[in-house]
Amino acid sequence: MKGLHILTEESRNKIAHAGKLGYSFRRHLHERLIEAFLFLSAILSIAIMLAIIVMLIKESFVFFQHVSIWEFITDTQWTPLFDDAHYGIMPLVSGTIVSSFIALLVALPMGTIIAIYLSEFAPFTVREMAKPFLELLGGVPTVVYGYFALLFVTPILQTIFPELPGFNLLSAGLVMGIMIIPYVSSMTEDAMRAVPMNLREGSYAMGATRFQTAIRVIMPAAFSGIAAAYILGISRAVGETMVVAIAAGMQPNLTWNPMEPAATITAYIVQVSLGDLPHGSIGYQTIFAAGLTLLLITLTFNIIGHVLRKRYREIY
Amino acid sequence: MKRVNDLEEIRRIIGLHKRWDLIFMITGIIALMIAVLTFMALFAHMLVDGMPRLSWDFFTSFPSRRPESAGILSAWVGTTLVMLVTAIAAVPLGIGSGVYLEEYASKNLLTEIIEINVTNLAGVPSIIYGLLALGLFVYQLGFGQSILAAGLALALLILPVVIVATREAIRSIPVAIREGAYALGATKWQTVSDHLLPYSSAGILTGIIIGLARAIGETAPIITIGALTFIAFLPPSPVKSEFPYISFEWLTAPFTVMPIQMFNWVSRPEEAFQLNAAAAGLVLVVMTLAMNGLAIYLRYRMRKNIKW
Incomplete structure (x- = not known):
């Protein structure tokens, strides 16, 4: 300076x-x-x-x-709000499993077929139209699907099975499945489209048809992504609330029969929340115990998904 | 002779495999059609049932015990206010988090934990967020069963959506843009606020709209908080005639939202109420479809216009 x-x-x-x-x-x-x-x-x-x-x-x-954890797991009745209170989570878990199982029976095959079709078969214009449409389908509020299950699907099912009650797990599960299709299909399709083109070209060069390429080359290569899509579908089904709360009735019922009314873990939480339970009462605490069970189930699936993704990730 | 036989055999096999191709293609189209038709049936069913109920009065009346005079005034006002709180809370936090993870975070264990955690949060059922809000916002923090508690619960719920959208939008900007800014002496935040955020605004906006569209339809967490199903009054107005003109009383007011109003009507046995449910559902679906449609359109425009 x-x-x-x-x-x-x-x-x-x-x-x-x-x-x-x-x-x-x-x-x-x-x-x-x-x-x-x-x-x-x-x-x-x-x-x-x-x-x-x-x-x-x-x-x-x-x-x-x-309530002891043993009673929570083994008791076969869930009647926390009655005078004769029982605190067995099994009836809620069985309702959750049955409704999720039906939903996945619809969503996983349909979602996968749609994904393979859109990713490997469909012409460009069909894909460009179908993808936004599926996205819109995934954006419809769940309470609307509940309405649809109760007032549209159940009456149709009742014409096929006349003895079907107005509230049942079957129609809730079916509608939940339709609801989950867009999530499964769009994630599966993303995973399949991420597989590099030269794998497809190699397969076609060996004389494989489109179907063979999709099933034997693309799907194994995209396995980790497809697994993630399935796990997300399962989490959705297990955590879905409004469809089952509206269409499956809200009585806890230890059953594996989809034709019966039953409650899921989520439906129970809704039912209690609709009433007026004082903060700190045992009824108030039950919804947190139910919520913890639900979180543990979905976290388990998330962790399985994470492990699958890590272990089977193919890097090109 | 042998050779011709082989050729025929090969033709037969190829034909067989091609037939599988065709079968699968038809299956795919059928599966897609089932999804499309289901949606059409849902929409048509609601349209037929709900359309006659849709009138000006339906939007300007409170719920009522008489189904013919019941309306969704308190529901749509509640939904609007809750969405306002949700957007104000989720947008800055989501964008901030996305920017941090994309631009600032160093590659260490903490970053990886945050990343895994965001994925996990997206997989947590919405009703669990309701339980969190019930325990934390309603009782622990004393917000009560209010618009504020509901808005914050939904904000937590859509946070992962905003974070992921922000990250993807920022990631797609080429490094050259950042290098150009740094070369001219810009600081990190100047680079982010003057270059990266404007360029990624369409992508972020898409994420925000999709998140809010999801929040509008969410019923379970709000029921869990303890929103009432029958509200025949409006929350206090945010604008006052005397000083200081703006009031935040509405934040702590009891409320109801569209999906809860619809749920309440669906679960009544009288058919007249179910027609109301159809009408409310129609409004709800049109709202979410419009928002999702806007998001899809924005993304389409973005893809078409931006060429790095």
């Missing part, structure tokens, strides 16, 4: 101005503050997960001081 006096005023101003482009405390602070905010919002997702787990475990803990 010693020789500055020999410069003209103009150049001196320029140098002083250039100093602002160097390290500036204010600018540095500004950047750090923004980064801190961004970091906090990213960390929030972990906080949410922890909050969910802590909240469910905390309330369930109180519940399990009142």
Whole structure:
């Protein structure tokens, strides 16, 4: 800075101005503050997960001081709001399993067939029209599907099975399956389209037909993505609430027969929430115990999906 | 002689395999048709039942014990206010989180945990978010069974959607854009706010719209919070005639939303109420379809216009 006096005023101003482009405390602070905010919002997702787990475990803990875990798992009745209270989760679990099973019986094959068709067979225009349409189908609110199951599908099923009651797991499961198709098909299709073209070309060059290529080359190559799609479908089915709450009735019923009315874990939570249960009562705690069971089931599937994805991931 | 036989044999095999191709193609079209027809049936059924009920009065009346004079005024006002809270909470947090994970995060264990966690959160059933909101917002934080608690619950629910959309939109911007900004002396945040966010705005907007469309239809978490099914009044107006003109009383008001109103009507035995349910469902479906359609259109425009 010693020789500055020999410069003209103009150049001196320029140098002083250039100093602002160097390290500036204010600018540095500004950047750090923004980064801190961004970091906090990213960390929030972990906080949410922890909050969910802590909240469910905390309330369930109180519940399990009142009811033993053994009773919770083995009792075959779920009547927490009656005078003669029983706290066996099995009736709710059986309802969940039956309705999810029917839903997956519809959604997984249909979703896979649609995905293979769209990814390997369909002409460009069909795909461009079908994809947004399926997306719209996935956007319809679940309560609307519940209405559809109760007032459209059940009456149709009743003409085939006259003894079918107005509330039943069958129609709820079928509609849930239709509802889940878009999730399964779009994820499966994405996975299949991500398989590089030269695998297809290799297969065609060996004289394979489209069907053979799809089944023997593309599907194995896309296995990890397809597994992820199936797992997501299962999670959706298990956690689906409104369709079963509306169309399957809300009585806990230990049955494996889809023609009967029954309640799922989710439907029970809805039923209790519709009533007016005081905070801290045993009824209030039951929905958290039910919620914890549900979370454990879906987390198990998510972890299986994660492991499958890691183990069978093909990298090209 | 042998050779001709072989040729015929090969032809036969090829024909057989080609037939499988055809069979599968027909199966695929049938499966697609079943999905399409189901949707058509759903829409037609609701249209036939609900259309006669749709009138100006239906939108401007409160729910009532008499089905002919019942309407969805409190429901659509509630839905609008809840969505407002959801958007205000989820949009900055979702975008912030997406930007952090894409641009700022170093590749370490914490980042990986956050990433896995976002995927896991997307797989958590919506009713669990309702239980979280019930325990945390309604009782622990004392928000009560209010618009605020419902809006925040739905915000948590759609957060993963916004995060994933933000990340994908930012990731698709070429590195050259960032390098150009840095070369001109921009700081990281200047690069993000002046270049990356504007370029990815269409993609982020698509994610936000899809998330909100999902939130509008969500019923279970809001029932869990304890929203009432019969509300014959509106929350206090956010605009006041005297100073300070803006009031936040509505945040703590009891409320109902469209899907809950519909659920309430569906679960009544009287057929007249089920017609109301069809009409409310029609409004709900048109709302979500319009939002999803807008998102699809935006994405289509984006794909067509942007060529890096």
